[in-house]
Amino acid sequence: MGRGSGFGKVILFNEHFVVHGVPGIVSALDSTADAEVKKIDEGGIIVKDERKGSKGYTEKKKIQQKESIDRMLEAMGVSKNVSLDIWLSGNLPGFSGLGASAASSVAIARAMTQEFGMSLSDKRINEIAYEAEKAYAGTPSGIDNTAATFGGLIWFKKNLEGGPNKIERLNIKEPVEIIIANTGLVANTKEMVLGVAERKRKYPEKYNPLFKEAEVLVHKARTALEQFDLKRVGELMNECHTLLQGIEVSCKELDYLVKLARDNGAYGAKMTGGGGGGCIVTLTPGKELQEKVASVIEKEGFKVLRTKIGIRV
Numbered sequence: 001m002g003r004g005s006g007f008g009k010v011i012l013f014n015e016h017f018v019v020h021g022v023p024g025i026v027s028a029l030d031s032t033a034d035a036e037v038k039k040i041d042e043g044g045i046i047v048k049d050e051r052k053g054s055k056g057y058t059e060k061k062k063i064q065q066k067e068s069i070d071r072m073l074e075a076m077g078v079s080k081n082v083s084l085d086i087w088l089s090g091n092l093p094g095f096s097g098l099g100a101s102a103a104s105s106v107a108i109a110r111a112m113t114q115e116f117g118m119s120l121s122d123k124r125i126n127e128i129a130y131e132a133e134k135a136y137a138g139t140p141s142g143i144d145n146t147a148a149t150f151g152g153l154i155w156f157k158k159n160l161e162g163g164p165n166k167i168e169r170l171n172i173k174e175p176v177e178i179i180i181a182n183t184g185l186v187a188n189t190k191e192m193v194l195g196v197a198e199r200k201r202k203y204p205e206k207y208n209p210l211f212k213e214a215e216v217l218v219h220k221a222r223t224a225l226e227q228f229d230l231k232r233v234g235e236l237m238n239e240c241h242t243l244l245q246g247i248e249v250s251c252k253e254l255d256y257l258v259k260l261a262r263d264n265g266a267y268g269a270k271m272t273g274g275g276g277g278g279c280i281v282t283l284t285p286g287k288e289l290q291e292k293v294a295s296v297i298e299k300e301g302f303k304v305l306r307t308k309i310g311i312r313v
């Protein structure tokens with residue numbers, strides 16, 4: 001039996017923009033997806049997914065999950081005809097936007113390599129998980145699998161020429177409380193990513209300036225995080241949400257939750273991940289503020305994850 005884990009993640013700055021080579025900032029969460037893999041004599045690939053998720057999340061992602069496992073086997077040079085029992089569990093909720101697919105791909109890749117007696121570096125695991133991500137996201141930036149593999153707070157820039165991506169660990173003074181709140185809507189990341197690419201091509205006069213602004217914004221965000229200027233980080237998260245609205249990946253449920261969090265004292269709030277549903281992330285330093293904002297959102301009937309960014313791994 002092979003075992004492995006992958007971190008969940010929350011994108012703090014520039015989801016979608018990262019797909020097109022603009023830098024983004026992502027934080028791994030302390031929640032993980034965990035996998036156990038066992039070779040069996042026959043029956044193909046059998047996945048038992050015991051993760052707690054949004055209703056319908058695991059059902060909707062089943063076909064993509066099958067393709068992702070085939071892609072990983074190919075990347076590892078293992079025959080697709082192998083039969084495996086795969087159990088998925090862990091404390092990472094299956095909310096859209098928390099990198100659940102990348103976390104599970106990293107977990108499965110690690111568990112498979114152990115079961116096959118291979119010894120692979122994190123760098124190689126990250127590459128294999130990137131292949132898996134293509135099944136879920138079409139042309140992923142690689143930010144999700146990078147956070148899922150390495151953990152921590154990361155500055156990420158996709159290399160559009162196909163060379164190695166820029167991955168830098170950012171250090172902040174101490175971990176900071178955040179809340180992730182779920183709209184309950186399951187979004188299709190692949191369609192959202194394709195939609196942005198299509199609109200960017202069709203309406204360059206509207207989209208190109210927004211991409212330029214995102215590039216400027218993320219450098220300011222890096223400085224604010226490194227200086228631990230949390231008020232400024234919050235403001236920049238708000239600005240990032242406006243840019244994401246501009247490229248038409250937010251929705252009324254996300255906007256509603258963002259406003260609710262800000263009205264109740266969050267330093268900043270924005271959608272996170274692919275959008276069109278999924279989650280928001282709010283910056284709520286200190287247990288007290290975190291609890292206040294979380295309970296207001298919960299009272300409205302939404303599911304909330306109380307966690308921190310910048311946790312050292």
Ligand code: PMV
Pocket residue numbers: 011014015016017018019096097098099100137139140141142143144189193272273274275278
């Ligand atoms: O929705 P998630 O958790 O898969 O996040 C996707 C992030 C995107 O920037 C929209 C896509 C990508 O590959 O970077």
